[in-house]
Amino acid sequence: MKPPLNNMKPNYLLWSSSYSVLILAFVVPFFVISVLVSSLGFTSLLSWSWRFGNVLETEDHASSSSLAFSATATPPRRPPQVLEAAAQAHNITSSSKPNEEVVPHQNIGEKQGMVWINGTEFDETNGTSAIITSTPIKRYSRLEKLEANLAGVRASIREAARVRNLTSTHEDPDYVPHGPIYRNANAFHRSYLEMEKHFKIFVYGEGEPPIFHNGPCKSIYSTEGRSIHEMEMENVYRTRDPDEALVYFLPFSVVMLVQYLYVADSHDTEPIGRAVIDYVNVISDKHPFWNRSLGADHFMISCHHWGPSTSAYVPNLYHNSIRVLCNANTSEGFNPSKDVSFPEIHLRTGETEGLLGGLSPSQRSILAFFAGRLSGHIRYLLLNEWKEKDQDVQVYDQFPNGVSYESMLKKNRFCLCPSGYEVASPRVVEAIYAECVPVLISDSYVPPFSDVLEWKSFSVQVKVKDIPNIKRILKGISQSQYLRMQRKVKQVQRHFVVNGLLE
Numbered sequence: 001m002k003p004p005l006n007n008m009k010p011n012y013l014l015w016s017s018s019y020s021v022l023i024l025a026f027v028v029p030f031f032v033i034s035v036l037v038s039s040l041g042f043t044s045l046l047s048w049s050w051r052f053g054n055v056l057e058t059e060d061h062a063s064s065s066s067l068a069f070s071a072t073a074t075p076p077r078r079p080p081q082v083l084e085a086a087a088q089a090h091n092i093t094s095s096s097k098p099n100e101e102v103v104p105h106q107n108i109g110e111k112q113g114m115v116w117i118n119g120t121e122f123d124e125t126n127g128t129s130a131i132i133t134s135t136p137i138k139r140y141s142r143l144e145k146l147e148a149n150l151a152g153v154r155a156s157i158r159e160a161a162r163v164r165n166l167t168s169t170h171e172d173p174d175y176v177p178h179g180p181i182y183r184n185a186n187a188f189h190r191s192y193l194e195m196e197k198h199f200k201i202f203v204y205g206e207g208e209p210p211i212f213h214n215g216p217c218k219s220i221y222s223t224e225g226r227s228i229h230e231m232e233m234e235n236v237y238r239t240r241d242p243d244e245a246l247v248y249f250l251p252f253s254v255v256m257l258v259q260y261l262y263v264a265d266s267h268d269t270e271p272i273g274r275a276v277i278d279y280v281n282v283i284s285d286k287h288p289f290w291n292r293s294l295g296a297d298h299f300m301i302s303c304h305h306w307g308p309s310t311s312a313y314v315p316n317l318y319h320n321s322i323r324v325l326c327n328a329n330t331s332e333g334f335n336p337s338k339d340v341s342f343p344e345i346h347l348r349t350g351e352t353e354g355l356l357g358g359l360s361p362s363q364r365s366i367l368a369f370f371a372g373r374l375s376g377h378i379r380y381l382l383l384n385e386w387k388e389k390d391q392d393v394q395v396y397d398q399f400p401n402g403v404s405y406e407s408m409l410k411k412n413r414f415c416l417c418p419s420g421y422e423v424a425s426p427r428v429v430e431a432i433y434a435e436c437v438p439v440l441i442s443d444s445y446v447p448p449f450s451d452v453l454e455w456k457s458f459s460v461q462v463k464v465k466d467i468p469n470i471k472r473i474l475k476g477i478s479q480s481q482y483l484r485m486q487r488k489v490k491q492v493q494r495h496f497v498v499n500g501l502l503e
């Protein structure tokens with residue numbers, strides 16, 4: 001049975017949501033902060049500091065909630081850099097006056113009076129560069145237009161985040177996000193509409209399958225392969241003109257790199273690292289785009305637990321690029337202000353058939369449930385504490401014979417999702433599919449699509465030190481509170497359902 005939401009405008013599902021996150025990550029890195037500041041207030045902001053603390057510190061936004069919106073707020077780091085770096089990379093000479101017609105927005109004028117000349121930064125305020133004669137080359141003005149355009153997009157999303165009343169005129173009401181499952185539904189909606197208008201991805205053609213342009217569409221790594229295939233297909237976001245692109249996709253699959261280049265049990269990931277270094281060298285030699293932003297407008301996707309460590313072989317990839325990762329471990333360098341947390345979805349057959357839906361709340365008889373291998377210290381603590389101890393909190397490392405795992409998920413009130421050897425667990429999405437309220441038990445984990453989704457509204461987050469208190473914590477959630485959460489799990493489900501994008 002397919003729930004009715006599956007019939008809604010298909011591009012509003014998982015993948016489009018990920019695009020939104022991408023555009024959020026690229027176009028409006030500060031938008032997230034704006035939304036947070038405006039929607040949660042300062043206290044809540046602090047309670048979420050596990051996620052945003054570093055951003056707030058480095059950007060010095062914590063002091064004033066209005067700062068994020070004010071015209072004088074520090075502009076997003078990336079675009080001005082892109083513009084300047086591009087000018088530098090192209091050895092551009094510029095007219096002596098900043099071109100205010102082409103670059104009207106405040107954000108771009110971060111360094112008004114500063115221009116890039118023959119690869120050097122010049123200060124115009126005291127007239128030292130008045131002698132420049134050459135005119136900008138064509139790409140520069142295209143890039144300027146693009147940046148100006150993006151500045152408009154940013155302003156529009158900020159405006160939408162602030163003025164929460166904007167009612168959409170969209171003809172399909174289901175298409176319009178609303179409700180507390182979003183941090184700021186209005187901003188998300190606007191971001192989405194802007195994305196549809198402006199977002200363009202260029203996919204590098206270099207590299208051959210099976211390692212490049214390819215990936216697994218089944219198994220625990222399915223979201224890696226599926227999104228790589230999705231990027232490769234013709235779609236409204238893909239462009240063949242790299243000068244028109246807002247982001248550049250590096251189409252390698254870490255799962256495939258591991259499969260083809262890693263010798264089992266060798267503990268030698270050097271060949272994998274070598275391949276990624278070589279790949280980035282090739283594209284940075286052949287195309288101007290990597291060098292001009294030092295990778296900041298490039299992205300990779302990986303659901304392999306080695307995704308983060310693989311990206312670390314290229315420092316600019318690790319520090320600058322947008323890394324779309326399932327293993328979104330902040331202790332392993334996941335940076336929520338630029339990286340994207342992506343859901344890990346275990347598609348055993350490649351289909352979601354039969355996984356969606358579950359019993360109504362009143363028929364859910366078991367308080368909490370977990371079944372899975374003992375991997376990692378969190379699971380050790382969980383099993384140690386709860387295995388075969390309590391009928392309310394059923395925890396198994398060996399799943400009981402004769403019971404189907406999926407059917408168990410469908411009849412629990414809460415589904416425990418402890419991290420294993422990596423922070424991400426496919427159980428989070430399994431729970432959401434089965435309409436079971438997920439209980440995240442992890443350290444340093446940024447849950448998927450956190451830029452957009454308000455995880456607190458539809459999940460419970462239990463600290464590792466509170467594992468012994470799980471039963472008390474879950475029992476402490478009132479029936480009405482539970483019903484609200486469970487309803488939101490059903491609402492958010494559509495963002496985790498994989499589009500039927502493959503044959």
Ligand SMILES: *[C@@H]1O[C@H](CO)[C@@H](O)[C@H](O)[C@H]1NC(C)=O
Nearest residue numbers: 093117118122129132133134
């Ligand atoms: C930049 O290079 C051009 C030649 O391409 C030269 O004429 C000009 O003087 C240089 N400008 C500066 C400031 O060095």
Ligand SMILES: *[C@@H]1O[C@H](CO)[C@@H](O)[C@H](O)[C@H]1NC(C)=O
Nearest residue numbers: 088089090091092118119120
């Ligand atoms: C810029 O162009 C000038 C003259 O064409 C050249 O001498 C200089 O090395 C170039 N600078 C860079 C950074 O490529």
Ligand SMILES: *[C@@H]1O[C@H](CO)[C@@H](O)[C@H](O)[C@H]1NC(C)=O
Nearest residue numbers: 113122123124125126127128
């Ligand atoms: C131009 O101004 C900058 C600061 O705005 C200063 O650092 C620089 O020394 C000045 N250059 C000259 C030639 O006065």
Ligand SMILES: *[C@@H]1O[C@H](CO)[C@@H](O)[C@H](O)[C@H]1NC(C)=O
Nearest residue numbers: 162163164165166167168169
């Ligand atoms: C939203 O609020 C702004 C100002 O706060 C107002 O100008 C605008 O008319 C409102 N829009 C709607 C659709 O209510």
Ligand SMILES: *[C@@H]1O[C@H](CO)[C@@H](O)[C@H](O)[C@H]1NC(C)=O
Nearest residue numbers: 284285286287288289290291
């Ligand atoms: C980018 O930079 C690298 C290293 O600095 C250089 O080898 C490469 O030629 C540059 N690429 C382009 C297209 O200029």
Ligand SMILES: *[C@@H]1O[C@H](CO)[C@@H](O)[C@H](O)[C@H]1NC(C)=O
Nearest residue numbers: 329331332419420421422423
């Ligand atoms: C997250 O990363 C840290 C640092 O590498 C590591 O110690 C920790 O085990 C990771 N968490 C999980 C659940 O793998």
